[in-house]
Amino acid sequence: MLIQVENLTHIYNQGTPFERVALREVNLEIEAGERIGILGPTGSGKSTLVQHLAGLLKPTAGRVLLEGTPIHSKGATARKLRLQVGLAFQYPEDQIFEQTVFREVAFGPRNLGLDEAEVAARVNWALEMVGLDPVAVAQRMPFTLSGGEMRRVALASILAMRPRVLILDEPTAGQDPQGRRALLDKVGAWQRETNMTLIVVSHALEDLARLVERVIALREGRVVADGPTRQVLSDVKLLRAIGLDVPQPVALLQALRQAGKEVRVDRFLPAEAASEIARVWGLRGSVT
Amino acid sequence: MSALPIGMYVPGNSILHRLDPRVKMGATLVLMMIPFAVHGLWGYVALSTFVVTAVLLSGVPLGALLRTLRTVFWIAFLMFFLYLFTTPGEPLLALGSIAITRQGLLAAVAQIYRLCLLVTVASLLTFTTSPIHLTHGLEAMLSPLERARLPVRELAMVLTIALRFVPTLQEEIDKIAKAQRARGADFRTGGPLRRARNLVPIFVPIFVSAFRRADELATAMDARGFRSALHRTRMRKLRLGSLDLLATLIVMGLVLTVIWLG
Numbered sequence A: 001m002l003i004q005v006e007n008l009t010h011i012y013n014q015g016t017p018f019e020r021v022a023l024r025e026v027n028l029e030i031e032a033g034e035r036i037g038i039l040g041p042t043g044s045g046k047s048t049l050v051q052h053l054a055g056l057l058k059p060t061a062g063r064v065l066l067e068g069t070p071i072h073s074k075g076a077t078a079r080k081l082r083l084q085v086g087l088a089f090q091y092p093e094d095q096i097f098e099q100t101v102f103r104e105v106a107f108g109p110r111n112l113g114l115d116e117a118e119v120a121a122r123v124n125w126a127l128e129m130v131g132l133d134p135v136a137v138a139q140r141m142p143f144t145l146s147g148g149e150m151r152r153v154a155l156a157s158i159l160a161m162r163p164r165v166l167i168l169d170e171p172t173a174g175q176d177p178q179g180r181r182a183l184l185d186k187v188g189a190w191q192r193e194t195n196m197t198l199i200v201v202s203h204a205l206e207d208l209a210r211l212v213e214r215v216i217a218l219r220e221g222r223v224v225a226d227g228p229t230r231q232v233l234s235d236v237k238l239l240r241a242i243g244l245d246v247p248q249p250v251a252l253l254q255a256l257r258q259a260g261k262e263v264r265v266d267r268f269l270p271a272e273a274a275s276e277i278a279r280v281w282g283l284r285g286s287v288t
Numbered sequence B: 001m002s003a004l005p006i007g008m009y010v011p012g013n014s015i016l017h018r019l020d021p022r023v024k025m026g027a028t029l030v031l032m033m034i035p036f037a038v039h040g041l042w043g044y045v046a047l048s049t050f051v052v053t054a055v056l057l058s059g060v061p062l063g064a065l066l067r068t069l070r071t072v073f074w075i076a077f078l079m080f081f082l083y084l085f086t087t088p089g090e091p092l093l094a095l096g097s098i099a100i101t102r103q104g105l106l107a108a109v110a111q112i113y114r115l116c117l118l119v120t121v122a123s124l125l126t127f128t129t130s131p132i133h134l135t136h137g138l139e140a141m142l143s144p145l146e147r148a149r150l151p152v153r154e155l156a157m158v159l160t161i162a163l164r165f166v167p168t169l170q171e172e173i174d175k176i177a178k179a180q181r182a183r184g185a186d187f188r189t190g191g192p193l194r195r196a197r198n199l200v201p202i203f204v205p206i207f208v209s210a211f212r213r214a215d216e217l218a219t220a221m222d223a224r225g226f227r228s229a230l231h232r233t234r235m236r237k238l239r240l241g242s243l244d245l246l247a248t249l250i251v252m253g254l255v256l257t258v259i260w261l262g
């Protein structure tokens, strides 16, 4: 077991008029190499949960274990553990501070105490992984890049630390559909190349459908579903209950089913849904 | 981390919330100056009774207020020892070449008291006064300067906007600090110089976003037709009521009592 979350409760501003319970008694187990999506409407506690997974918050109650050790505790061991978890906050480009792209991406690896040759190798690798040309951008000022490029630099700065667990909090926020698709495809490629554990936070079902194999759904700080992507994303009742839009292909299949057609509803990619409809109608050929 | 952010307004309907902002600001100023007129124990008792009553009337949770006070703990700590060891007078206890004097002890305690009073009174004002009322109050307090052709309205607005953004800034610093810690930044170890350098990854992004925010705010104000030179009228005029009169009298009574007690 890589990560264990035990009875985790988090209360912000406890004892003030702004008190806010963000997580309530959350229990989770995550194995090495899993690809997990965390789903839930705004304010459901997704960001709070992933910050706990990275050891950045102190639990109000309960604990988070990475390989059996409480990740938030003091001391060098826990710090080493925390550095194995890479967390990209929402709008990670906000954290950029260096004068050149190279130094920005090198910040994490240098903090790991690596020698300069290794740092340079990692910076190049990470920039390539996010689809930037190291030769062209390494010496540029980050603030002269476009918004999309800055986000990729920020993601590279986390990838360069080679975390065992990579957590992305709403990585596609504020991007156009093509940008989203391209970024998510890249994330999938990183995961395949490094075999790291991947946790992606999103409230957009389409983002998760292609990328993850397991979905954890949160609502008002509670885990309300945890299962295979296919099962959670086609659970119309659950999705409506937590206030999320049902994926359009699932909604269509659901409507056909209610109209008396014998279709399966757990097909949430458009192409899959089309094939399913073709099958039931006895049409041949494939749809892509 | 769970302190009420400084400058945060806590909506409510207590007597303090309902007071006219001009009265509250005047009273705040008086309360900030009054400790300098207090010399004896009874003066402190009268002043403390007044402030504690005000806190209780405000409905602001005590825990929250105490946590706000904690933010000045280190300043208070330093001040305490500074006064304790540097005030000449009749010695109580000698530690080698330095001596703690009776006067030093009293001065140290008095300084802590003044600092706590200052923070309490100032937080009480911002806790119970909405930003819009703060602006009105500030304008009223600064209006004598209008004669000297100072742009008082704009000044009041700038101050209010600054106050409004304190909590936002605190949240942002918190978020960026966490993001950099996730990248292995360490803000706790090293000498003073090193620690100062370690803050660069926090302050550069904060400045960048503060400038962006200022820019956006300016654009938004422009888009809504804001002109600084115009004389604006108010939808709701501030009007002093009997509660305000009473409060003013009570504060004046307090001042006289404290001066009389010496």
Ligand SMILES: Nc1ncnc2c1ncn2[C@@H]1O[C@H](COP(=O)(O)OP(=O)(O)O)[C@@H](O)[C@H]1O
Residues within 6 Å of the ligand: A012, A013, A020, A021, A022, A040, A041, A042, A043, A044, A045, A046, A047, A048, A049, B171
């Ligand atoms: N730094 C903070 N201080 C106070 N309350 C917070 C803070 N961060 C989040 N919250 C509150 O905690 C709840 C969960 O927030 P969050 O974890 O950010 O949810 P999500 O990422 O799913 O939108 C929300 O009600 C939010 O307002």
Ligand SMILES: [Mg+2]
Residues within 6 Å of the ligand: A046, A047, A048, A090, A169
């Ligand atoms: Mg979030």
